[in-house]
Amino acid sequence: MRLWREIAKQLAGEDAEPSDVLFAVSAQGGYFESVREIVSFSAEEVLLSVRKKQWRIVGRGLRIEKFVEGDVLVLGEIFSIERTQA
Amino acid sequence: MKSLVCFQIEGLAPENAVSRLKRAQIGVYRLQKTGKNRLTFCVERKNREKVFTIFRQSCYNILDERPYGAYAFVRFFRSRLGLWLGALLFLAVGALPDRLVMRIDTAGTGAYYREQALAILAENGIAVGGLYRKRNAQTAQLSLLALPDVEYCSLQKQGGALRVEIRIAPSRPAVEAGELTAPCAGKVYSLSPIRGEVLVALGDEVEKGQALVVPEQGDSLVSAGVRLYCTAQGRGQTEEEALARPLLAAAELGAEIVGKKVEKTGREFTACVEYLVGATKNI
Numbered sequence: 001m002r003l004w005r006e007i008a009k010q011l012a013g014e015d016a017e018p019s020d021v022l023f024a025v026s027a028q029g030g031y032f033e034s035v036r037e038i039v040s041f042s043a044e045e046v047l048l049s050v051r052k053k054q055w056r057i058v059g060r061g062l063r064i065e066k067f068v069e070g071d072v073l074v075l076g077e078i079f080s081i082e083r084t085q086a
Numbered sequence: 087m088k089s090l091v092c093f094q095i096e097g098l099a100p101e102n103a104v105s106r107l108k109r110a111q112i113g114v115y116r117l118q119k120t121g122k123n124r125l126t127f128c129v130e131r132k133n134r135e136k137v138f139t140i141f142r143q144s145c146y147n148i149l150d151e152r153p154y155g156a157y158a159f160v161r162f163f164r165s166r167l168g169l170w171l172g173a174l175l176f177l178a179v180g181a182l183p184d185r186l187v188m189r190i191d192t193a194g195t196g197a198y199y200r201e202q203a204l205a206i207l208a209e210n211g212i213a214v215g216g217l218y219r220k221r222n223a224q225t226a227q228l229s230l231l232a233l234p235d236v237e238y239c240s241l242q243k244q245g246g247a248l249r250v251e252i253r254i255a256p257s258r259p260a261v262e263a264g265e266l267t268a269p270c271a272g273k274v275y276s277l278s279p280i281r282g283e284v285l286v287a288l289g290d291e292v293e294k295g296q297a298l299v300v301p302e303q304g305d306s307l308v309s310a311g312v313r314l315y316c317t318a319q320g321r322g323q324t325e326e327e328a329l330a331r332p333l334l335a336a337a338e339l340g341a342e343i344v345g346k347k348v349e350k351t352g353r354e355f356t357a358c359v360e361y362l363v364g365a366t367k368n369i
Contacts (some may be wrong), residue, residue: 037104037105037108038101038104038105038117039101040101041101041117041119042119043119063116063117063118064114064116064117064118065115065116065117066113066114066115066116067104067108067113067114067115067117068113068114068115069111069113
Protein backbone atom coordinates (compact mmCIF):
# COMPACT_ATOMS: atom_id res chain seq x y z
CA MET A 1 0.00 0.00 0.00
CA ARG A 2 2.84 2.40 0.83
CA LEU A 3 4.38 1.79 -2.52
CA TRP A 4 1.12 2.71 -4.27
CA ARG A 5 0.93 5.91 -2.24
CA GLU A 6 4.49 6.82 -3.09
CA ILE A 7 3.85 6.25 -6.78
CA ALA A 8 0.64 8.29 -6.60
CA LYS A 9 2.42 11.15 -4.89
CA GLN A 10 5.21 11.14 -7.43
CA LEU A 11 2.78 11.26 -10.32
CA ALA A 12 -0.06 13.38 -8.94
CA GLY A 13 1.66 15.60 -6.40
CA GLU A 14 1.73 15.84 -2.64
CA ASP A 15 -2.01 16.55 -2.39
CA ALA A 16 -2.96 13.27 -3.97
CA GLU A 17 -5.37 11.17 -2.01
CA PRO A 18 -4.23 7.63 -2.55
CA SER A 19 -7.38 6.25 -1.08
CA ASP A 20 -9.28 7.62 -4.12
CA VAL A 21 -7.52 5.45 -6.62
CA LEU A 22 -4.60 3.14 -6.58
CA PHE A 23 -2.56 2.99 -9.68
CA ALA A 24 0.75 1.92 -11.10
CA VAL A 25 2.30 3.20 -14.26
CA SER A 26 4.97 1.71 -16.45
CA ALA A 27 6.34 2.37 -19.91
CA GLN A 28 3.59 0.23 -21.40
CA GLY A 29 0.65 1.79 -19.58
CA GLY A 30 -1.01 2.02 -16.21
CA TYR A 31 -3.10 -0.07 -13.86
CA PHE A 32 -5.88 1.64 -11.93
CA GLU A 33 -8.04 0.28 -9.15
CA SER A 34 -11.31 1.36 -7.55
CA VAL A 35 -12.58 2.84 -10.81
CA ARG A 36 -16.31 3.38 -10.78
CA GLU A 37 -16.79 4.36 -14.38
CA ILE A 38 -15.03 5.13 -17.60
CA VAL A 39 -16.34 8.58 -18.40
CA SER A 40 -14.76 8.89 -21.78
CA PHE A 41 -11.84 7.52 -23.62
CA SER A 42 -9.90 8.02 -26.77
CA ALA A 43 -6.40 7.26 -27.99
CA GLU A 44 -5.18 10.52 -26.41
CA GLU A 45 -7.22 10.80 -23.23
CA VAL A 46 -8.96 8.57 -20.75
CA LEU A 47 -11.25 9.94 -18.05
CA LEU A 48 -11.86 7.66 -15.12
CA SER A 49 -14.44 8.34 -12.46
CA VAL A 50 -13.44 7.44 -8.92
CA ARG A 51 -16.01 8.30 -6.28
CA LYS A 52 -16.66 12.02 -6.65
CA LYS A 53 -13.49 12.75 -8.53
CA GLN A 54 -12.10 12.08 -11.93
CA TRP A 55 -8.67 11.06 -13.08
CA ARG A 56 -7.52 12.32 -16.44
CA ILE A 57 -4.90 10.24 -18.19
CA VAL A 58 -3.22 11.89 -21.13
CA GLY A 59 -1.06 9.98 -23.52
CA ARG A 60 -0.67 8.49 -26.98
CA GLY A 61 -2.15 5.33 -28.44
CA LEU A 62 -4.18 4.70 -25.32
CA ARG A 63 -6.56 1.78 -25.16
CA ILE A 64 -8.37 0.09 -22.35
CA GLU A 65 -7.23 -3.49 -22.26
CA LYS A 66 -9.31 -4.51 -19.28
CA PHE A 67 -12.08 -3.13 -17.10
CA VAL A 68 -13.03 -5.77 -14.58
CA GLU A 69 -14.42 -5.23 -11.09
CA GLY A 70 -13.17 -1.67 -10.85
CA ASP A 71 -9.72 -2.45 -12.17
CA VAL A 72 -8.69 -0.69 -15.35
CA LEU A 73 -5.63 -1.55 -17.39
CA VAL A 74 -4.74 1.25 -19.76
CA LEU A 75 -2.17 0.38 -22.37
CA GLY A 76 -0.25 2.97 -24.36
CA GLU A 77 2.21 5.76 -23.70
CA ILE A 78 1.07 7.78 -20.68
CA PHE A 79 2.32 11.40 -20.51
CA SER A 80 0.46 12.58 -17.42
CA ILE A 81 -2.14 11.65 -14.85
CA GLU A 82 -4.08 14.45 -13.14
CA ARG A 83 -6.98 14.59 -10.77
CA THR A 84 -9.95 16.79 -11.64
CA GLN A 85 -13.25 17.44 -9.95
CA ALA A 86 -16.23 15.66 -11.39
CA MET B 87 -5.84 -17.30 -22.28
CA LYS B 88 -9.47 -16.36 -21.84
CA SER B 89 -12.03 -17.23 -24.48
CA LEU B 90 -13.42 -13.90 -25.47
CA VAL B 91 -16.19 -12.72 -27.71
CA CYS B 92 -15.76 -9.29 -29.21
CA PHE B 93 -18.54 -6.90 -30.12
CA GLN B 94 -18.80 -3.72 -32.04
CA ILE B 95 -21.60 -1.48 -30.87
CA GLU B 96 -22.98 1.79 -32.09
CA GLY B 97 -24.97 4.42 -30.22
CA LEU B 98 -24.80 7.79 -28.55
CA ALA B 99 -22.24 8.07 -25.76
CA PRO B 100 -20.96 4.56 -26.18
CA GLU B 101 -18.99 4.89 -22.93
CA ASN B 102 -22.30 4.46 -21.12
CA ALA B 103 -22.55 1.01 -22.62
CA VAL B 104 -19.40 0.11 -20.73
CA SER B 105 -21.00 1.40 -17.51
CA ARG B 106 -23.98 -0.83 -18.15
CA LEU B 107 -21.70 -3.80 -18.49
CA LYS B 108 -19.91 -2.86 -15.29
CA ARG B 109 -23.21 -2.60 -13.45
CA ALA B 110 -24.02 -6.08 -14.67
CA GLN B 111 -20.61 -7.12 -13.30
CA ILE B 112 -19.36 -8.10 -16.72
CA GLY B 113 -15.66 -7.63 -17.21
CA VAL B 114 -14.72 -5.71 -20.32
CA TYR B 115 -11.57 -6.35 -22.30
CA ARG B 116 -9.87 -4.71 -25.25
CA LEU B 117 -12.02 -1.63 -25.16
CA GLN B 118 -11.40 0.64 -28.11
CA LYS B 119 -13.18 3.50 -29.72
CA THR B 120 -13.50 2.94 -33.44
CA GLY B 121 -15.61 6.00 -34.21
CA LYS B 122 -17.43 8.84 -32.59
CA ASN B 123 -20.37 6.65 -31.67
CA ARG B 124 -18.76 3.29 -32.05
CA LEU B 125 -16.65 1.14 -29.87
CA THR B 126 -15.40 -2.41 -29.77
CA PHE B 127 -14.97 -4.48 -26.67
CA CYS B 128 -14.64 -8.08 -25.67
CA VAL B 129 -16.27 -10.01 -22.87
CA GLU B 130 -15.76 -13.51 -21.62
CA ARG B 131 -17.59 -16.05 -23.68
CA LYS B 132 -19.78 -17.04 -20.74
CA ASN B 133 -21.14 -13.46 -20.65
CA ARG B 134 -22.06 -13.39 -24.31
CA GLU B 135 -25.79 -13.92 -23.73
CA LYS B 136 -25.84 -11.28 -20.99
CA VAL B 137 -24.42 -8.72 -23.40
CA PHE B 138 -27.21 -9.41 -25.86
CA THR B 139 -29.77 -9.14 -23.07
CA ILE B 140 -28.35 -5.81 -21.83
CA PHE B 141 -28.25 -4.21 -25.24
CA ARG B 142 -31.47 -5.71 -26.63
CA GLN B 143 -33.67 -2.99 -25.20
CA SER B 144 -31.26 -0.12 -25.45
CA CYS B 145 -30.22 2.42 -27.99
CA TYR B 146 -27.08 0.50 -28.79
CA ASN B 147 -26.85 -1.71 -31.82
CA ILE B 148 -24.55 -4.67 -31.95
CA LEU B 149 -22.92 -4.38 -35.34
CA ASP B 150 -20.51 -7.25 -35.18
CA GLU B 151 -19.67 -10.20 -33.03
CA ARG B 152 -16.62 -12.38 -33.46
CA PRO B 153 -14.65 -14.77 -31.33
CA TYR B 154 -11.27 -13.90 -29.90
CA GLY B 155 -8.42 -15.88 -28.34
CA ALA B 156 -8.77 -19.59 -27.65
CA TYR B 157 -12.43 -19.57 -28.62
CA ALA B 158 -11.59 -17.98 -31.96
CA PHE B 159 -9.02 -20.69 -32.48
CA VAL B 160 -11.56 -23.41 -31.73
CA ARG B 161 -14.17 -21.73 -33.95
CA PHE B 162 -11.64 -21.38 -36.76
CA PHE B 163 -10.90 -25.08 -36.70
CA ARG B 164 -14.47 -26.18 -36.12
CA SER B 165 -15.78 -24.11 -39.00
CA ARG B 166 -13.24 -25.72 -41.34
CA LEU B 167 -13.52 -29.26 -40.05
CA GLY B 168 -14.12 -30.67 -43.53
CA LEU B 169 -11.07 -28.91 -44.85
CA TRP B 170 -8.83 -30.27 -42.10
CA LEU B 171 -10.21 -33.76 -42.50
CA GLY B 172 -9.66 -33.51 -46.25
CA ALA B 173 -6.12 -32.31 -45.74
CA LEU B 174 -5.44 -35.13 -43.29
CA LEU B 175 -6.93 -37.67 -45.69
CA PHE B 176 -4.84 -36.25 -48.53
CA LEU B 177 -1.69 -36.52 -46.47
CA ALA B 178 -2.58 -40.03 -45.38
CA VAL B 179 -3.30 -41.16 -48.95
CA GLY B 180 -0.12 -39.49 -50.16
CA ALA B 181 2.05 -40.98 -47.47
CA LEU B 182 0.56 -44.48 -47.21
CA PRO B 183 1.91 -45.94 -50.48
CA ASP B 184 5.38 -45.11 -49.25
CA ARG B 185 4.76 -47.05 -46.07
CA LEU B 186 2.84 -49.94 -47.60
CA VAL B 187 4.36 -52.84 -49.48
CA MET B 188 2.21 -53.41 -52.55
CA ARG B 189 4.65 -55.61 -54.46
CA ILE B 190 7.95 -57.38 -53.86
CA ASP B 191 10.35 -57.65 -56.79
CA THR B 192 13.53 -59.68 -56.75
CA ALA B 193 16.43 -58.87 -59.00
CA GLY B 194 20.10 -59.64 -59.47
CA THR B 195 22.00 -62.84 -60.07
CA GLY B 196 20.45 -64.31 -56.94
CA ALA B 197 16.87 -63.69 -58.04
CA TYR B 198 16.36 -67.45 -57.96
CA TYR B 199 16.34 -67.08 -54.17
CA ARG B 200 12.94 -65.34 -54.46
CA GLU B 201 11.03 -67.92 -52.44
CA GLN B 202 13.59 -67.89 -49.65
CA ALA B 203 13.72 -64.10 -49.78
CA LEU B 204 9.93 -63.81 -49.43
CA ALA B 205 10.00 -66.20 -46.50
CA ILE B 206 12.79 -64.25 -44.80
CA LEU B 207 10.95 -60.97 -45.38
CA ALA B 208 7.73 -62.45 -43.98
CA GLU B 209 9.63 -63.67 -40.92
CA ASN B 210 10.70 -60.09 -40.40
CA GLY B 211 7.20 -58.70 -40.80
CA ILE B 212 7.52 -57.53 -44.39
CA ALA B 213 4.87 -58.89 -46.72
CA VAL B 214 2.65 -57.69 -49.54
CA GLY B 215 -0.11 -55.53 -48.07
CA GLY B 216 1.85 -54.93 -44.89
CA LEU B 217 3.74 -51.97 -43.58
CA TYR B 218 7.36 -51.38 -44.46
CA ARG B 219 9.60 -50.75 -41.49
CA LYS B 220 13.22 -49.86 -42.02
CA ARG B 221 14.39 -51.70 -38.94
CA ASN B 222 12.71 -54.92 -40.11
CA ALA B 223 14.22 -54.46 -43.54
CA GLN B 224 17.70 -54.22 -42.06
CA THR B 225 17.22 -57.45 -40.14
CA ALA B 226 15.86 -59.17 -43.24
CA GLN B 227 18.82 -57.92 -45.24
CA LEU B 228 21.22 -59.56 -42.80
CA SER B 229 19.33 -62.85 -43.09
CA LEU B 230 19.38 -62.63 -46.87
CA LEU B 231 23.13 -62.06 -46.83
CA ALA B 232 23.46 -65.27 -44.86
CA LEU B 233 22.04 -67.31 -47.79
CA PRO B 234 24.66 -69.46 -49.51
CA ASP B 235 26.89 -67.66 -52.02
CA VAL B 236 25.10 -64.31 -51.54
CA GLU B 237 27.69 -61.57 -51.58
CA TYR B 238 25.40 -58.53 -51.84
CA CYS B 239 21.82 -57.75 -50.95
CA SER B 240 19.87 -54.53 -50.96
CA LEU B 241 16.27 -53.64 -50.17
CA GLN B 242 14.91 -50.54 -51.85
CA LYS B 243 11.47 -49.12 -51.40
CA GLN B 244 10.26 -47.53 -54.63
CA GLY B 245 6.75 -46.20 -54.01
CA GLY B 246 4.63 -49.22 -53.21
CA ALA B 247 7.17 -51.70 -54.56
CA LEU B 248 9.95 -53.26 -52.57
CA ARG B 249 12.93 -54.21 -54.74
CA VAL B 250 15.13 -56.92 -53.33
CA GLU B 251 18.41 -57.21 -55.17
CA ILE B 252 20.47 -60.28 -54.45
CA ARG B 253 23.84 -60.86 -56.03
CA ILE B 254 25.68 -64.14 -55.98
CA ALA B 255 29.44 -64.21 -55.63
CA PRO B 256 30.98 -65.32 -58.95
CA SER B 257 32.21 -68.89 -58.53
CA ARG B 258 35.92 -69.36 -59.02
CA PRO B 259 37.23 -72.70 -60.17
CA ALA B 260 39.68 -74.28 -57.83
CA VAL B 261 43.31 -73.70 -58.65
CA GLU B 262 44.87 -76.79 -60.20
CA ALA B 263 48.50 -77.67 -59.79
CA GLY B 264 50.41 -79.30 -62.62
CA GLU B 265 51.20 -78.60 -66.26
CA LEU B 266 49.17 -77.65 -69.32
CA THR B 267 49.03 -80.58 -71.70
CA ALA B 268 47.80 -80.99 -75.25
CA PRO B 269 44.20 -82.31 -75.33
CA CYS B 270 44.87 -83.97 -78.69
CA ALA B 271 47.56 -84.32 -81.28
CA GLY B 272 47.95 -81.28 -83.47
CA LYS B 273 49.85 -78.12 -84.29
CA VAL B 274 50.19 -75.20 -81.83
CA TYR B 275 47.92 -72.53 -83.29
CA SER B 276 47.98 -69.96 -80.49
CA LEU B 277 49.48 -69.76 -77.03
CA SER B 278 48.72 -67.45 -74.09
CA PRO B 279 51.14 -68.12 -71.27
CA ILE B 280 50.60 -66.09 -68.08
CA ARG B 281 52.52 -68.15 -65.60
CA GLY B 282 54.87 -71.07 -66.14
CA GLU B 283 57.55 -72.15 -68.56
CA VAL B 284 56.53 -72.62 -72.19
CA LEU B 285 58.00 -75.73 -73.80
CA VAL B 286 56.59 -75.35 -77.32
CA ALA B 287 56.44 -72.67 -79.98
CA LEU B 288 53.72 -71.67 -82.44
CA GLY B 289 53.47 -74.17 -85.25
CA ASP B 290 55.08 -77.04 -83.29
CA GLU B 291 53.57 -80.46 -83.78
CA VAL B 292 52.48 -81.90 -80.44
CA GLU B 293 51.18 -85.27 -79.31
CA LYS B 294 48.13 -85.86 -77.17
CA GLY B 295 49.06 -85.41 -73.49
CA GLN B 296 52.34 -83.65 -74.28
CA ALA B 297 53.32 -80.98 -71.75
CA LEU B 298 53.03 -77.54 -73.32
CA VAL B 299 53.55 -75.26 -70.32
CA VAL B 300 55.13 -76.46 -67.06
CA PRO B 301 55.56 -74.72 -63.66
CA GLU B 302 58.71 -72.73 -63.26
CA GLN B 303 61.34 -73.89 -60.82
CA GLY B 304 60.14 -73.42 -57.26
CA ASP B 305 56.56 -72.97 -58.44
CA SER B 306 53.78 -75.49 -58.73
CA LEU B 307 51.23 -73.57 -60.75
CA VAL B 308 50.68 -72.86 -64.38
CA SER B 309 48.35 -70.30 -65.84
CA ALA B 310 48.10 -70.52 -69.59
CA GLY B 311 45.85 -71.19 -72.57
CA VAL B 312 46.51 -72.90 -75.88
CA ARG B 313 44.71 -73.62 -79.15
CA LEU B 314 45.76 -76.55 -81.29
CA TYR B 315 45.08 -76.99 -84.96
CA CYS B 316 44.02 -80.57 -85.48
CA THR B 317 42.74 -82.71 -88.31
CA ALA B 318 40.76 -85.91 -88.36
CA GLN B 319 40.07 -88.26 -91.27
CA GLY B 320 37.21 -90.57 -92.01
CA ARG B 321 36.06 -92.91 -94.71
CA GLY B 322 32.70 -94.25 -95.79
CA GLN B 323 30.41 -95.35 -98.55
CA THR B 324 28.73 -91.95 -98.60
CA GLU B 325 29.93 -88.42 -97.92
CA GLU B 326 27.99 -88.31 -94.67
CA GLU B 327 29.44 -91.56 -93.48
CA ALA B 328 32.95 -90.35 -94.25
CA LEU B 329 32.37 -87.08 -92.32
CA ALA B 330 30.67 -88.64 -89.32
CA ARG B 331 33.69 -89.96 -87.48
CA PRO B 332 35.95 -86.84 -87.72
CA LEU B 333 33.07 -84.51 -86.86
CA LEU B 334 32.24 -86.60 -83.83
CA ALA B 335 35.86 -86.51 -82.70
CA ALA B 336 35.90 -82.72 -83.01
CA ALA B 337 32.62 -82.39 -81.15
CA GLU B 338 33.87 -84.51 -78.28
CA LEU B 339 36.75 -82.09 -77.82
CA GLY B 340 34.48 -79.04 -78.02
CA ALA B 341 36.43 -77.94 -81.04
CA GLU B 342 35.73 -75.19 -83.50
CA ILE B 343 35.45 -76.58 -87.05
CA VAL B 344 37.49 -74.50 -89.44
CA GLY B 345 37.33 -76.62 -92.54
CA LYS B 346 36.18 -79.92 -94.05
CA LYS B 347 36.99 -81.71 -97.26
CA VAL B 348 35.46 -84.83 -98.83
CA GLU B 349 37.01 -86.73 -101.74
CA LYS B 350 35.87 -89.75 -103.65
CA THR B 351 38.55 -92.33 -103.94
CA GLY B 352 37.36 -95.24 -106.04
CA ARG B 353 34.19 -96.64 -104.53
CA GLU B 354 34.37 -94.85 -101.22
CA PHE B 355 34.63 -91.34 -99.85
CA THR B 356 37.46 -89.89 -97.76
CA ALA B 357 36.78 -86.91 -95.47
CA CYS B 358 39.17 -84.61 -93.65
CA VAL B 359 37.95 -82.19 -90.96
CA GLU B 360 40.13 -79.36 -89.67
CA TYR B 361 39.37 -77.95 -86.23
CA LEU B 362 40.79 -75.85 -83.41
CA VAL B 363 40.84 -77.27 -79.90
CA GLY B 364 41.35 -75.02 -76.91
CA ALA B 365 42.73 -75.89 -73.50
CA THR B 366 43.38 -73.73 -70.46
CA LYS B 367 44.88 -74.15 -67.03
CA ASN B 368 43.95 -71.80 -64.17
CA ILE B 369 42.52 -69.08 -66.38
